[in-house]
Amino acid sequence: MILHRRKLLTAGAGLMGTALLGGCDKFAGTERGQRTLQVGEDANQYVQRLLMSPTTLAREFPTSMISPWFKPNGTIDPPDRAFRSLVAKTFSDFKLTVDGLVQTPLSLSLADLRALPARTQITRHDCVEGWSCIGQWSGVPLADVLKKAGLKPQARYAVFHCADTLEVEAGPKGGGKGRGQGASLWRPTHPGAVREAYVQLAAADDWGGPATATDAPKDDWGQGDAAPEPEPVGTPIRYYESIDLYDAFNPQTILAYDLNGKPLPVSNGAPLRLRVERQLGYKQAKYVMRVEMVESLAGIGQGSGGYWEDRGYEWYAGI
Amino acid sequence: MAASPALEAPETVDRQGRRWFYRHPLVIRLAHWINAAVLLVLLMSGLQIFNAHPALYWGATSTFDTPALAITSDQGRDGTNRGVVTIGSHTLDTTGVLGLSEEGGTEVERAFPGWATLPANQDLATGRRWHFLFAWLLVINGAVYLLYGLVSGQLRRRLIPDGDQIRHLGGSVKEHLLLRFPEGTEAKRYNAIQKLTYLVLVLGLLPAMVLAGLAMSPGVDAAWPWLTELFGGRQSARSIHFIAAGLIVLFVVVHVLLVIVSGLVNNMRGMITGWFSLGRDRESAR
Numbered sequence: 212m213i214l215h216r217r218k219l220l221t222a223g224a225g226l227m228g229t230a231l232l233g234g235c236d237k238f239a240g241t242e243r244g245q246r247t248l249q250v251g252e253d254a255n256q257y258v259q260r261l262l263m264s265p266t267t268l269a270r271e272f273p274t275s276m277i278s279p280w281f282k283p284n285g286t287i288d289p290p291d292r293a294f295r296s297l298v299a300k301t302f303s304d305f306k307l308t309v310d311g312l313v314q315t316p317l318s319l320s321l322a323d324l325r326a327l328p329a330r331t332q333i334t335r336h337d338c339v340e341g342w343s344c345i346g347q348w349s350g351v352p353l354a355d356v357l358k359k360a361g362l363k364p365q366a367r368y369a370v371f372h373c374a375d376t377l378e379v380e381a382g383p384k385g386g387g388k389g390r391g392q393g394a395s396l397w398r399p400t401h402p403g404a405v406r407e408a409y410v411q412l413a414a415a416d417d418w419g420g421p422a423t424a425t426d427a428p429k430d431d432w433g434q435g436d437a438a439p440e441p442e443p444v445g446t447p448i449r450y451y452e453s454i455d456l457y458d459a460f461n462p463q464t465i466l467a468y469d470l471n472g473k474p475l476p477v478s479n480g481a482p483l484r485l486r487v488e489r490q491l492g493y494k495q496a497k498y499v500m501r502v503e504m505v506e507s508l509a510g511i512g513q514g515s516g517g518y519w520e521d522r523g524y525e526w527y528a529g530i
Numbered sequence: 531m532a533a534s535p536a537l538e539a540p541e542t543v544d545r546q547g548r549r550w551f552y553r554h555p556l557v558i559r560l561a562h563w564i565n566a567a568v569l570l571v572l573l574m575s576g577l578q579i580f581n582a583h584p585a586l587y588w589g590a591t592s593t594f595d596t597p598a599l600a601i602t603s604d605q606g607r608d609g610t611n612r613g614v615v616t617i618g619s620h621t622l623d624t625t626g627v628l629g630l631s632e633e634g635g636t637e638v639e640r641a642f643p644g645w646a647t648l649p650a651n652q653d654l655a656t657g658r659r660w661h662f663l664f665a666w667l668l669v670i671n672g673a674v675y676l677l678y679g680l681v682s683g684q685l686r687r688r689l690i691p692d693g694d695q696i697r698h699l700g701g702s703v704k705e706h707l708l709l710r711f712p713e714g715t716e717a718k719r720y721n722a723i724q725k726l727t728y729l730v731l732v733l734g735l736l737p738a739m740v741l742a743g744l745a746m747s748p749g750v751d752a753a754w755p756w757l758t759e760l761f762g763g764r765q766s767a768r769s770i771h772f773i774a775a776g777l778i779v780l781f782v783v784v785h786v787l788l789v790i791v792s793g794l795v796n797n798m799r800g801m802i803t804g805w806f807s808l809g810r811d812r813e814s815a816r
Contacts, residue, residue: 235571235648235649235660236648236649236650239649239656239659239660245656245659247663248656248659248660248663249659249663250663250666251659251661251662251663251664251665251666252658252659252662252663254662254666255662255747255749259747259749259750259753262749262750262753262754263749263752263753267752267753268752269748269751269752270751270752270755270758272590276590276591278591278592280594282592282594335590335591335748335751335764337746337748337764338583339582339654339658340582340583340654341579341580341582341583341746341768342583342585342587342592342594342765343590343591343592343764343765344591344592345590345591488748488752489748489749489752490748490749491748519655522655523653523655523656523659524654524655524658525655525658525659528748529747529748529749529750530662530744530746530747530748530749530750
């Protein structure tokens with residue numbers, strides 16, 4: 212009797228263990244599984260926003276705590292031709308576009324942005340991978356830029372369009388088939404893997420490769436009237452991110468052009484990088500070219516609000 | 531107050547003369563098994579998250595060149611790849627398990643091997659989803675357990691050593707080390723070592739785990755800067771979170787071993803049905 216029960220218990224425990232571990236990955240692979248798992252992160256956003264107000268600031272640190280090296284992650288040297296030509300002229304041709312649901316679309320040069328009142332803050336950058344660096348950021352509060360443009364009443368999100376290609380989709384440009392569903396030539400799995408992806412990219416014959424300074428600028432960000440060149444292979448997917456007005460109007464949310472008192476290096480996102488200090492590193496979009504105000508994130512990328520968000524990461528990155 | 535609150539638990543004697551007592555109320559049993567499953571998922575998804583940056587630091591930020599602990603891989607002198615754990619200035623070859631392991635016959639460079647992580651493959655985004663959902667379950671389950679434990683008096687009965695237990699602490703340690711387990715009426719209560727261990731786990735380690743986890747969140751840090759400061763900075767909080775996970779694993783290993791050697795069937799029956807056998811009624815036959 213006891214022996215029988217013992218066997219039953221052991222078998223039951225073994226079965227449960229196998230079912231749990233094997234079944235977990237299967238469960239997470241289904242859409243319903245993903246939605247169930249997301250409940251935890253939805254709760255994170257809800258509770259965190261109960262704990263703070265729109266103007267709650269992230270901690271600021273003394274100068275003595277600034278990290279000697281601010282680890283560049285994700286894209287560190289965009290191979291995109293248009294970006295290379297901006298770099299070649301030390302961003303003197305750079306214009307930030309502010310458009311979408313605004314009263315007055317703006318086109319601002321770096322000099323224009325530097326002429327606006329600046330904010331400097333020493334904050335900790337927390338990567339989703341787990342590491343942290345402290346840096347001093349100077350830039351123009353996003354709120355000031357948005358007030359200058361004037362929001363239309365429907366505007367709910369600020370979307371940041373960036374210069375760096377992270378992924379090249381197979382197939383003709385605008386094909387749109389199987390976005391992010393394994394159709395890409397290569398795809399990083401987390402921010403730290405982007406560098407490896409670039410090595411593969413550089414090795415690909417049909418990619419234009421990093422352009423030289425003499426290459427003509429290309430219109431990628433809705434400025435100028437140059438017609439886009441045909442892309443050598445597929446469609447480039449450039450980085451994009453978004454935040455809501457709750458974070459957009461926080462005093463610490465800035466478009467930073469200086470890091471540690473010097474112009475932002477390319478590896479850290481020159482010429483302009485978003486700082487949203489209450490969230491993780493992947494929200495801090497680098498190489499920001501355009502701020503688009505939208506009502507819904509449905510039309511952005513695959514609809515989750517950002518490059519990494521469309522690849523399974525949370526839109527709310529407060530934890 | 532009764533001399534020993536444990537005596538309040540229902541007790542019965544079956545036809546074979548065996549004494550039974552109702553050791554674990556339903557809420558405690560449910561909380562125990564939910565906790566076991568939740569901790570397993572948290573551990574495995576936690577190792578997945580750790581793998582995204584397999585190094586630990588102390589303080590607010592990462593000192594990338596001098597981690598307190600790192601699990602990496604490198605090339606040995608003979609040209610073969612090996613897994614390496616670095617703690618301070620000491621290195622350990624951990625090929626096959628940590629840093630470098632095999633998956634389907636091929637060498638993979640990853641800190642914790644696929645069989646230990648959730649999901650099995652490298653997937654930080656899904657690992658985080660598992661981790662946060664189950665962190666909520668841990669907190670809710672823990673809150674129910676604590677609330678019930680406080681109101682019913684079970685918490686005090688289970689976790690706080692009685693006066694005589696404290697006076698005989700030395701003897702209790704010796705009994706424990708000799709794997710001599712109490713029988714009869716004395717088996718109705720946990721011994722002093724058990725109580726203190728559960729006390730440290732329930733009111734120390736598990737809450738510290740949750741708080742250290744929260745201290746890593748930039749959102750929580752903005753709302754409650756004192757919490758991250760309490761742990762000595764975000765990277766310290768991450769290291770403490772990792773160390774606490776190790777201590778919980780250690781607890782579970784010792785716990786399971788002791789469950790086995792002190793009577794697997796009786797213990798399991800107790801935690802599944804609630805009823806625990808105190809053995810033949812020698813005391814009344816005496």
